[in-house]
Amino acid sequence: MSRAQNFAKLDHQPAYRVVSEKIRHAITSGELATGDLLPTETELAEQFGVTRSTLREAIRLLEHGGLIGRADRKRLVVTLPQTDQIGRSVSSAMLMHKVTFRELWEVAMGLEPLAARLACANASDQEKRELRANWQRSREAVDDHQALLECELEFHNRVAAATHNHALLQARAPLNDLFYPAWGAVIRALSPGERIVVAHRHVLEAIESNNPDQAGLWMQKHMEDFRRGIEIAELGFEQPVTG
Amino acid sequence: MSRAQNFAKLDHQPAYRVVSEKIRHAITSGELATGDLLPTETELAEQFGVTRSTLREAIRLLEHGGLIGRADRKRLVVTLPQTDQIGRSVSSAMLMHKVTFRELWEVAMGLEPLAARLACANASDQEKRELRANWQRSREAVDDHQALLECELEFHNRVAAATHNHALLQARAPLNDLFYPAWGAVIRALSPGERIVVAHRHVLEAIESNNPDQAGLWMQKHMEDFRRGIEIAELGFEQPVTG
DNA sequence: ATTGACCGATTGTCCGACAATATGTCAATA
DNA sequence: TATTGACATATTGTCGGACAATCGGTCAAT
Numbered sequence: 001m002s003r004a005q006n007f008a009k010l011d012h013q014p015a016y017r018v019v020s021e022k023i024r025h026a027i028t029s030g031e032l033a034t035g036d037l038l039p040t041e042t043e044l045a046e047q048f049g050v051t052r053s054t055l056r057e058a059i060r061l062l063e064h065g066g067l068i069g070r071a072d073r074k075r076l077v078v079t080l081p082q083t084d085q086i087g088r089s090v091s092s093a094m095l096m097h098k099v100t101f102r103e104l105w106e107v108a109m110g111l112e113p114l115a116a117r118l119a120c121a122n123a124s125d126q127e128k129r130e131l132r133a134n135w136q137r138s139r140e141a142v143d144d145h146q147a148l149l150e151c152e153l154e155f156h157n158r159v160a161a162a163t164h165n166h167a168l169l170q171a172r173a174p175l176n177d178l179f180y181p182a183w184g185a186v187i188r189a190l191s192p193g194e195r196i197v198v199a200h201r202h203v204l205e206a207i208e209s210n211n212p213d214q215a216g217l218w219m220q221k222h223m224e225d226f227r228r229g230i231e232i233a234e235l236g237f238e239q240p241v242t243g
Numbered sequence: 244m245s246r247a248q249n250f251a252k253l254d255h256q257p258a259y260r261v262v263s264e265k266i267r268h269a270i271t272s273g274e275l276a277t278g279d280l281l282p283t284e285t286e287l288a289e290q291f292g293v294t295r296s297t298l299r300e301a302i303r304l305l306e307h308g309g310l311i312g313r314a315d316r317k318r319l320v321v322t323l324p325q326t327d328q329i330g331r332s333v334s335s336a337m338l339m340h341k342v343t344f345r346e347l348w349e350v351a352m353g354l355e356p357l358a359a360r361l362a363c364a365n366a367s368d369q370e371k372r373e374l375r376a377n378w379q380r381s382r383e384a385v386d387d388h389q390a391l392l393e394c395e396l397e398f399h400n401r402v403a404a405a406t407h408n409h410a411l412l413q414a415r416a417p418l419n420d421l422f423y424p425a426w427g428a429v430i431r432a433l434s435p436g437e438r439i440v441v442a443h444r445h446v447l448e449a450i451e452s453n454n455p456d457q458a459g460l461w462m463q464k465h466m467e468d469f470r471r472g473i474e475i476a477e478l479g480f481e482q483p484v485t486g
Numbered sequence: 487a488t489t490g491a492c493c494g495a496t497t498g499t500c501c502g503a504c505a506a507t508a509t510g511t512c513a514a515t516a
Numbered sequence: 517t518a519t520t521g522a523c524a525t526a527t528t529g530t531c532g533g534a535c536a537a538t539c540g541g542t543c544a545a546t
Binding site for chain 2: 024066103107168
């Protein structure tokens with residue numbers, strides 16, 4: 001190698017990305033608050049000194065992240081990124097990385113018992129009632145595979161929501177998209193309805209009586225059941241999950 | 244209400260979003276594999292029957308999610324979404340949701356001990372060596388706040404990486420971006436270097452000797468120290484984290 | 487109070503154009 | 517032979533202008 005100079009590689013960022021970053025910064029720095037209307041496309045384009053086409057590409061970049069949306073199908077507005085929207089990006093990334101059932105289950109073992117524990121301290125009376133209503137439905141649907149799966153999914157979502165912890169909700173979003181749906185196959189194969197209902201009841205009662213240890217413990221047992229179910233049904237615990 | 248008909252609200256998706264979804268589906272369904280080159284913009288535009296401008300907007304949508312990138316600044320190529328790229332979206336979403344330090348800490352309490360446990364079973368010899376090297380550096384930097392913070396961050400990242408669990412890595416990405424950086428303020432305020440190094444040593448040795456319980460326990464103690472540090476330094480445990 | 491007609495503003499989409507850059511070929515040269 | 521230079525080609529990034537569809541508001545007619 002002729003050691004002549006070694007210049008820094010100059011990074012020529014395309015304009016649409018620069019513009020996108022400027023807007024993103026204005027939003028995350030609080031300069032633009034949630035709900036604020038943005039100027040029209042033509043106006044924005046003028047401000048940045050680019051064409052509307054270029055500006056629109058910048059907008060798309062932000063739109064995907066949920067940072068901006070449409071107020072009424074016309075004007076652009078600063079929006080709060082929704083958990084499920086971000087969650088879908090994460091899930092599709094995991095799909096491409098061929099994340100296995102085991103990997104998701106391991107994360108679930110960390111987050112779901114934690115959610116149950118935190119729900120004890122933070123669940124409102126309203127949330128507790130809805131949780132119990134969900135359990136009632138699951139008891140009646142104990143032999144209806146499809147209905148039971150929906151109850152199961154809703155149960156875990158409600159427990160997580162009752163923690164009032166947005167970081168936790170975001171972290172477990174991929175479980176919703178990838179893990180529990182696949183659990184449906186187990187339900188169809190093994191009909192473990194009774195076992196699910198019992199576990200849910202223990203978690204529910206622990207939350208109602210504000211007993212974090214009990215809630216976490218039964219959620220953990222519940223997740224262990226999941227794993228055994230997958231193994232017994234021979235669904236490939238080490239296989240990548242499918243979308 | 245005049246119960247006349249009750250039509251379904253028709254959702255008129257803009258073309259750029261439809262095109263984007265089509266491409267996304269082709270990718271996640273495996274029709275297009277990672278590393279595949281996409282046709283040129285003009286060609287794609289023809290295939291979908293839209294203009295290049297519209298197609299480009301669709302591309303931007305995917306580009307942000309890390310699903311496609313540029314091979315050599317020209318041709319488009321299907322890429323694997325990087326953990327940190329997706330993680331940044333999640334982090335900026337959390338910032339906007341004003342996630343508190345407590346919320347992040349609660350998630351960390353669920354994930355970090357889990358990571359330590361899993362690292363025991365899955366860490367390669369190489370990874371163990373690098374972990375020990377990191378600990379050596381942290382011991383020497385025990386009074387250098389900046390260097391210690393970097394070691395601290397790297398330590399937790401290496402432990403997480405040693406789990407070889409991509410779902411876990413993705414779930415804890417926001418901790419990297421939001422939680423540990425703020426921890427720097429604690430280090431500067433309290434100089435808890437010695438305490439950090441001791442905790443790291445216990446985790447490290449537990450991993451080296453393949454003792455999951457011990458690894459998880461010490462990581463948990465370590466995280467408890469975090470919380471107390473934040474409280475003692477009066478940094479506002481219940482305050483939203485800042486970017 | 488509802489309906490209908492109208493207008494301006496704004497977005498979604500299209501078309502055509504050009505400069506800058508990367509790729510490939512081929513000849514000239516040391 | 518390996519490097520350089522010259523040239524043609526392909527592709528992206530950006531531009532400017534254009535138009536239909538639709539939303540919001542106003543105002544008159546019913």
